[in-house]
Amino acid sequence: MDEQHKGKQVGRAAATGLGLAAAAVGGVAIAGAGLAGRTAVRRSRAYAVTGRDKVHVFPFVADKVVAVPANDGVVLHAEIDEPDGWTPVAGPTVVLVHGFVLNLSSWVHQRRGLVDAGYRVVSYDQRNHGVSESGDLARCTIDQLGKDLRAVIDATTPDGDLVLVGHSMGGMTIMSFAGRYPELTRDRVTGAALIATSAGGDSLVQLGLGMTFDRIIAKLGPGFLDGLGQREGVWGGLRAIGRGVENHFVQKYAFGTEMPKEMLRAVATMVFGTRLDAIGAFLPELDELDVRESLPGLVETPMLIVAGSKDVLTPPQHSERLAEALPAAEFIVIPGVGHLLQLERPGPVTDAVLALLERPRGVDAEKDAERAKAAVRGQSA
Incomplete structure (x- = not known):
């Protein structure tokens, strides 16, 4: 398999955009929730932005x-x-x-x-x-x-x-x-x-999240995000136990200059206000996009x-x-x-x-x- 085809294959599965960075930090949330146990999952619900609780951050x-x-x-x-x-x-x-x-x-x-x-x-x-x-x-x-x-x-x-x-x-x-x-x-x-x-x-730009993570997403596909999206406590868990990691991903993929924490939190609230199943549904569409016509x-x-x-x-x-x-x-x-x-x-x-x-x-x-x-x-x- 040539390098261009391999890159496109990974790109289609791992897709692109800030949403995949969100998926990545969602993966961190899984690990964190596992370590912290039920307490972290309970706390996570205070930070999750779902359903009628959604608000505009500005x-x-x-x-x-x-x-x-x-x-x-x-x-x-x-x-x-x-x-x-x-x-x-x-x-x-x-x-x-x-x-x-x-x-x-x-x-x-x-x-x-x-x-x-x-x-x-x-x-x-x-x-x-x-x-x-x-x-x-x-x-x-x-x-x-x-x-x-x-x-x-x-x-x-x-x-x-x-x-x-x-x-x-x-x-x-x-x-x-x-x-x-x-x-x-x-x-x-x-x-x-x-x-x-x-x-x-x-194929749109790859995020460079690392070959291990890319291979996981490439193997499990958007359905992995769909399933993760059903676990509200896990998805929101990062907000309770990993804000530093969350800020890092928002800073890295959203901005070119160092931004204040308040801005990073506001953007993270928008990102985490999007259901993972929706992210998983849009990602292949974005990656295979062709509206040149x-x-x-x-x-x-x-x-x-x-x-x-x-x-x-x-x-x-x-x-x-x-x-x-x-x-x-x-x-x-x-x-x-x-x-x-x-x-x-x-x-x-x-x-x-x-x-x-x-x-x-x-x-x-x-x-x-x-x-x-x-x-x-x-x-x-």
């Missing part, structure tokens, strides 16, 4: 909360922010689509910045994430997420211009949406931002592509390939930051999105790109 008082039924009946949690005096003619509505094992909390800085700038904002929790309902695991697919985005748009913003902003799996959701609904995209989407994401076409649906749309130079989950090469397929897009690499760049360096990300919002169709994209890059360089200095 509370934000929305103007409206909307329950959005997806096409299969799963109810998605959506929030709407409207600036004082906002009217439909004031500008496009910005729809924020979060990434894998996160929730709408990950957009807290952008929500504030966009509302302060006078824009209406819609954010929502993807299915099986955050406060949204969990549906059939067979529907944990990027294609279904594209349909869910359509449902959110129909329920919250049936008319008017839209700008879609997606991070990681959220960017994949937008690409899926554009491929499935090309006419709506052409007629109403006046801009789209793809942040720390990939169109796939090859959807990209022509975005060719006529003003685009922004943003990557973090130290992103180990979706390295800048993935964004470079997107930029090659969408040559009119602004492509910005923010130096020194990792996968959760919207939390690590919110200023440059928010400013880049605002620059996209201010760019009407037909304006010379190259000039706008240079202006946006210059602004990022200035903030990074």
